[in-house]
Amino acid sequence: MKFPSVEEQLAIIKRGTLEIVPEEELKNKLKRSIKENKPLRVKLGCDPTRPDLHLGHSVILRKLRQFQDLGHHVILIIGDFTALIGDPTGQNKTRPPLTSVEIKENARTYLDQAGKILDPEKTEIVYNADWLGEMRFEDVIKLSSSLTVARMIERDDFSKRYKNNDPISLHEFLYPLAQGQDSVFLRSDIELGGTDQKFNLLVGRDLQKQDGQEPQVCLLMPLLVGTDGSMKMSKSYDNYIGIDDSPNDMYGKSLSIPDDLIYSYYELVTDISIDELKRVKERVKKDPRNTKHDLAFTITRMYHGEEAAKAARKHFEKTVIQKDIPDDAPVIEYSAGTTIRLLDIIGDASLTSSNGETKRMMKQGGVTLDDERIEDPGFELTFKEGEVRSLKVGKRKFARLKTK
RNA sequence: GGGGGGAUACCAAAGUGGCCAACUGGGGCAGACUGUAAAUCUGUUGUCGUAAGACUUCGCAGGUUCGAAUCCUGCUCCCCCCA
Numbered sequence: 383m384k385f386p387s388v389e390e391q392l393a394i395i396k397r398g399t400l401e402i403v404p405e406e407e408l409k410n411k412l413k414r415s416i417k418e419n420k421p422l423r424v425k426l427g428c429d430p431t432r433p434d435l436h437l438g439h440s441v442i443l444r445k446l447r448q449f450q451d452l453g454h455h456v457i458l459i460i461g462d463f464t465a466l467i468g469d470p471t472g473q474n475k476t477r478p479p480l481t482s483v484e485i486k487e488n489a490r491t492y493l494d495q496a497g498k499i500l501d502p503e504k505t506e507i508v509y510n511a512d513w514l515g516e517m518r519f520e521d522v523i524k525l526s527s528s529l530t531v532a533r534m535i536e537r538d539d540f541s542k543r544y545k546n547n548d549p550i551s552l553h554e555f556l557y558p559l560a561q562g563q564d565s566v567f568l569r570s571d572i573e574l575g576g577t578d579q580k581f582n583l584l585v586g587r588d589l590q591k592q593d594g595q596e597p598q599v600c601l602l603m604p605l606l607v608g609t610d611g612s613m614k615m616s617k618s619y620d621n622y623i624g625i626d627d628s629p630n631d632m633y634g635k636s637l638s639i640p641d642d643l644i645y646s647y648y649e650l651v652t653d654i655s656i657d658e659l660k661r662v663k664e665r666v667k668k669d670p671r672n673t674k675h676d677l678a679f680t681i682t683r684m685y686h687g688e689e690a691a692k693a694a695r696k697h698f699e700k701t702v703i704q705k706d707i708p709d710d711a712p713v714i715e716y717s718a719g720t721t722i723r724l725l726d727i728i729g730d731a732s733l734t735s736s737n738g739e740t741k742r743m744m745k746q747g748g749v750t751l752d753d754e755r756i757e758d759p760g761f762e763l764t765f766k767e768g769e770v771r772s773l774k775v776g777k778r779k780f781a782r783l784k785t786k
Numbered sequence: 787g788g789g790g791g792g793a794u795a796c797c798a799a800a801g802u803g804g805c806c807a808a809c810u811g812g813g814g815c816a817g818a819c820u821g822u823a824a825a826u827c828u829g830u831u832g833u834c835g836u837a838a839g840a841c842u843u844c845g846c847a848g849g850u851u852c853g854a855a856u857c858c859u860g861c862u863c864c865c866c867c868c869a
Contacts, residue, residue: 547866611824620813631823638823671821678822702823725836739815742830746816760836776816777823 385419385453388412394448397659398441398650400577401602403584408599411571421455425570425598427510427561428496429461429469433488435495436622437681438606438615441650442574443499445603449572450504457568458496460489463511464560469582495625498685513567514560525559528592529585537581562586570598577602606650611640629686633694634702636678641670644677652680701780707772711780714773718785721764724749724756724773727783733775743776750774 385391391412395402402408415422426446435443450456462485493507517525534555535541543550558581565573565586575583580602587597605614608621615622623635639647648654648662665673675695683691700706714731716722725740728749734740741759743749749756751763752771763771765785773781 549865609824634823637821640824641822643824674822698823703821723836734815736833737835738833739831741836743816746829747818748816758836 385412385416385421388416391452393656394452395445395601397448397656398603398646399445399601400604401580401600403580403587403600403602407597408572408601411599415454421453422449422571423455423457423569424449424572424574425457425459425565425568426574427459427461427464427564428492430465430485430488430492433491433495434617435492435625436615436617437625437647437651438608438622440499440625441606442576442603443496444651444653445574445601447500450501455506456500456504457506457508457570458493458500459564459568460492460507460509461561462486462489462509463514464557464564469557469561498625508568510560510564510567514563517563522556525563525589526556528588529555529559531555558582558585559589562589565598566590566593566595569595571596572599572601574601574603576605578605604646604650607643607646609635609638611643623681625685629682629690629694630697632682632685633678633691633698636681637674637698639674641666641674644670644674647677647681652677653684654680701778707774707780707782711772711782713782713784715784715786716765718765718767721762723759724751724761724763725759727773728775731781733779733781740775748776 388409392409395408411422414420424446426442446456446458462482465485465488489509535544540550540554542548561582562585564570566589570586573583573586580600583598583600583602587600590597607613608615608619609623610619610621613619613621623632627635636647644666645663649659654662662673678698679691679695682694686694697708697710701708712731714727716727725737725744728734728740729737734743740749744757744759744761747755747757751773765783767785769783769785771783773783775781
């Protein structure tokens with residue numbers, strides 16, 4: 383394997399990266415790696431508590447992929463042991479512990495999804511229970527002597543919880559130490575993480591130094607802002623675009639981001655070249671609409687391929703712009719002569735979660751049958767031979783009513 | 787070990803015997819508008835019922851009362867302060 387020059391590597395590594403601590407050390411590591419023809423060990427710990435990956439996670443995973451493409455060695459740590467603690471970073475509550483069965487299950491789905499971004503052939507996967515689970519209480523005590531309480535509680539998340547009279551369990555203090563111990567064990571050269579992970583990653587440096595190792599370089603990626611345009615992308619805020627989302631959802635959700643996020647999405651979650659990125663910057667100002675549509679297309683194509691992306695674009699134009707019902711709407715069949723209330727059809731097909739909700743939607747004008755608003759909850763229809771009607775409930779639920 | 791406070795719908799938070807299916811904010815949903823599933827504005831937000839109305843819900847289990855989220859008893863869980 384021949385490595386590109388330090389400058390070329392840096393250009394790629396720095397794309398979208400918020401902070402490199404410290405950059406000088408990274409340069410030295412890269413230089414040495416070229417000289418000795420030895421790949422750097424790049425580490426990412428993942429938390430198998432919430433296995434549904436979204437574009438926010440993809441920012442870091444894609445960065446890892448870039449390291450792989452540059453020829454470096456990537457190690458993905460499944461935090462099966464640390465999941466027993468739960469990363470307190472940014473949390474306002476103690477996390478509920480998971481059972482080991484759940485953790486295993488989650489780890490598998492995590493790897494499945496991460497495999498869409500990383501090169502699975504070149505990824506070393508390790509489980510941190512393998513070494514953390516072996517430590518003796520004595521080792522843990524020694525480890526915990528390297529951090530002071532003052533340093534822990536000056537962290538924003540902890541100090542807030544403390545002030546709010548929210549509980550902080552002692553074991554949560556151990557999380558950064560456990561994560562740092564991973565770096566010691568794996569002798570990592572670089573660790574990736576979101577900016578909110580800065581504290582945890584820096585602890586790794588301390589512990590490595592204490593162990594007599596050369597400390598790792600910390601590479602901090604920005605937190606991707608979610609589709610709501612204000613908070614970080616997260617499943618719990620429901621502002622996320624999932625890696626497993628359907629092409630239609632992916633396309634639609636991508637379009638819903640505010641315009642001023644277009645550039646950073648191109649930078650952080652797509653694979654367009656650095657040159658193209660420069661052009662995007664100009665284009666956003668002149669033509670936000672099409673730039674955003676292209677972004678949605680590019681993202682959808684990355685995860686579902688060209689054809690699916692085209693179909694998703696068409697679907698969006700049809701349903702959202704023209705407010706038509708899509709071709710692939712589910713078909714509901716009743717036999718000829720059946721007379722039934724529309725309310726019951728919607729209920730039977732579970733297009734809403736209760737009859738109350740259906741009625742509410744009807745009252746608010748959200749239920750349409752063949753382009754005609756149905757506001758009367760008692761509305762009945764009779765199925766006639768050979769008839770097909772289109773039903774729309776709310777913005778995004780459709781069905782075709784057919785006579786059997 | 788001692789003392790104090792708390793548990794209310796998806797979340798936060800009012801309510802302290804009938805006017806409570808429960809104020810308000812966030813979130814969600816719908817409508818209008820828009821290049822957009824963004825922003826904004828408006829409406830809506832327990833279940834069943836076309837409706838009238840009925841039923842279930844305020845940590846859990848009992849009790850008092852014509853009537854309880856609100857009062858009493860026991861239980862569970864949580865937080866703070868002092869040591």
